[in-house]
């Protein structure tokens with residue numbers, strides 16, 4: 001009997017614990033029904049520089065710059081490419097250009113523009129890129145000029161303690177960029193001539209490299225979006241996220 005009533009009390013307490021959004025964030029909410037697209041583009045662009053500072057309560061990492069410890073980008077018999085101490089600059093200056101909500105809480109897609117995403121860190125590479133042998137380790141930088149990135153997360157609504165929450169069911173990242181500039185320092189044990197030639201070769205063939213490596217990178221970035229989406233939406237009920 002005691003156990004049973006304790007159980008009911010616990011359930012009761014939990015029921016009222018639907019987490020409230022931090023106050024600053026409440027001002028950036030949009031109504032799902034009225035003019036959602038324009039509202040989201042306007043308020044979203046105001047909130048990007050704010051949340052880019054990071055907010056543990058909202059499960060948003062610091063993004064000025066975004067820092068990643070390790071990334072095993074490629075690990076195949078012909079190529080091993082590993083990055084570490086990665087810093088990604090320019091995320092706080094991205095602009096939302098479009099947003100679409102899918103029917104019945106089915107998810108969303110958001111198109112963002114980034115004029116200058118710059119990635120810096122340490123690389124280590126060994127193998128073949130586009131049939132040329134490549135080997136080395138040292139600092140690198142990568143400049144992505146005028147990119148458009150479309151993040152898509154499909155989702156469904158489910159009920160928890162009488163409230164509706166989102167849960168992701170899939171994710172995807174589509175992208176196009178105008179140009180990519182590579183700079184790998186200390187290639188081929190610091191042989192400057194070979195290193196310069198390789199960097200020139202990579203820069204001339206950036207579009208082929210994007211075809212080869214883009215999908216793998218997009219998958220990693222996309223699953224990061226999805227994890228953030230799930231961390232956020234598993235805590236805040238749908239009625240907390242949107243104005244009613």
Ligand SMILES: *[C@@H]1O[C@H](CO)[C@@H](O)[C@H](O)[C@H]1NC(C)=O
Nearest residue numbers: 089090115116117118143145
């Ligand atoms: C891009 O951003 C990086 C890092 O903020 C900066 O160093 C670089 O000058 C920028 N490049 C252009 C072309 O704006």
Ligand SMILES: *[C@@H]1O[C@H](CO)[C@@H](O)[C@H](O)[C@H]1NC(C)=O
Nearest residue numbers: 178179180181182203204206
């Ligand atoms: C891309 O940038 C490089 C400099 O790294 C430049 O030489 C090249 O002309 C640019 N290509 C395009 C398509 O803009």
